[in-house]
Amino acid sequence: MNEFDEFGDELGRIAPEVMRALGDGAAPDHEIPISWMGSVGKAVADTLNRLAPEVRADVFQLVERHLARGSELMRTAVATGLLEVVASEVSGGRLDGPELARLLGPESRAYIDAWDQFTLGRSSLGPS
Secondary structure, eight states: OOHHHHHHHHHHHHOHHHHHHHGGGOSOOSSSHHHHHHHHHHHHHHHGGGSOHHHHHHHHHHHHHHHHHSOHHHHHIIIIIIIHHHHHHHHTTSSOHHHHHHHOOHHHHHHHHHHHHHHTSSOSSOOO
């Protein structure tokens, strides 16, 4: 099984609401996985406030695991797809930065802080 399929399957078990929010795009797109991961990030952002606290934590543990241990393509897709979309939702005021910061693992937090520094000149998540 492809690691993107594994990610999608595990996300579907952890947070079926996120996969439902993806609609017809729920299946990983092996041709353009970064774009698919961006859609996942948007679905995570759109459903996050409706997820139980433990489910929120599990979703971001999954993200952290794939960012830290995935192939180069998986790490790139998680970072430039999913995390950049989530960061955009925070900087756009659609997600709470401090709440997201509590959910992020160390690699995810470091990436979003670096992305924010590059794009905003400051962290959207609050103090490190």
